[in-house]
Amino acid sequence: MDRTNGQKQPPLGKIARLYYEHGLTHQEIADLCGLSRIKVTRLLAEARRVGIVEITVHSDDHLFVGLESALGQAYPLRQAWVGPTFADEARALHSLGAVAAECIGTFLEEGTTVAVGLSGSVAAIPGHLRPAAALNLGIVPLTGSRGGISRAASSHELALAFAAAVGGHAYHLPAPLLARNVEAAQVWREDPAVQETLERAASADVLIAGIGGTDTDGGVLVQGLSPTELAGIRERGAVGDIAGRFFDANGAAVAGEVDERLIGLDLDQLRSVPVRIGVARGADKRPALDVAVRQGLINVLVTDVSTAEGLLASADAPTDRPV
Incomplete structure (x- = not known):
């Protein structure tokens, strides 16, 4: 002993x-x-x-330069960041969060406003961020929050975690992720506090969001939908979502009651943010990631080796879509 x-x-x-x-x-x-x-x-x-x-490792060396370069040639990206692949989910999230934190750090300047989307992958980032109190950063949520046990379901808590990590200040969006019905959603959107936060999010310099799929475990929003609602989303051509907004194979919004009930920025507003960082990994996310990148929903990608290789295998040719 x-x-x-x-x-x-x-x-x-x-x-x-x-x-x-x-x-x-x-x-x-x-x-x-x-x-x-x-x-x-x-x-x-x-x-x-x-x-x-x-x-703490004091180095700016990227781990997989070849893959990142290949992604930049195959897709209209400003940058690509790739980390190692792990079979264990906890290790995979930890690594993805570390790579994403390094990526975010390259875009932070004095007075930068960062809008954060509700996602398990995004929730893995704050623990890896470096303090930057001198930059006076603002952190604002892209959507309202889900109820129940937290588990990255609170946009407000996520914004607070980012702000605490970098020494910035967080803004609150006092609304649910999905309103009870379309009429209730309209009432929430007319609330001055909700309007103010959404306007701040729409004028952000950087957004960071997960890319969800349409499987039952494809993301925070999907997990909150009923089987009937999810089936309807799929029937209307949804391939994934970003910050709660479902999109089809052309990158267009998937209309319907779910979209009308969501409290958050729409796809056009998301596209207007200059730096749009998407964080996702896994074979189930590849179709949605492929569309999100090709259609300009994101212009910076953070993923792992396996997902990057899968994307490259499905990429037909480079595109010249502006980023």
Whole structure:
């Protein structure tokens, strides 16, 4: 049994300090603490996982330059950012969030307003952002929020998380993601506080949003629809959504009650934001990503190796659509 001074296991902080601050090897720590070398390795990994140890790499080197360049040639993109692929969902989101945070950092200047879309992928970003309090950044949600357990379902919480990470200020959109009916949605849109926040979002310098699919687990909005509503969306040609707005294979809005009930920017307003960062990964998102990029819904792509390779395989030829 692993023991140190009568204890089953020394504190993670002690192991981490011995290794990172005092330069002891895994074996030296093992001998000192009465542990196996493998146990020390596992404890150091645990210290990183729970946040006792944070590692910052000071480098601007991209991980997959070849893939990023190929995406820029095959699609009308300003930039492409690619991270590694993981089978484990938690690791995949962590990595995608880190790459997206690095991407966002290149577009932040004094007074930049960033509009954030409701998405699990976008919710993975704030933990990787670097403070930039001197830039006086504004963070504004693109849509209202869903009710129930949070799980990235609150646009307000997401905006607050981004603002806290960069040292900026967040704006609140006091409305639901989907109103109860079309009439209620109109009432929400006429509320002065809602109008003010949506106008600020429409004039943002940068937006960052996930790209959802139309499968039952394709995104935050899809998961809140009934089977009948989802079937209707598909019948009208929806291939995906961005910031809650469903679009078809031509990048056009999918009309209907769901679209009329949504509180948020429409597709034309989204396209008017100069820098439009889309963050998504997975085979189920490829069709929607392909359309979103080709039709100018996004002009900066953050994804993983597997998705990038899938997109390139389906890309027929470069386009000259302006970005």
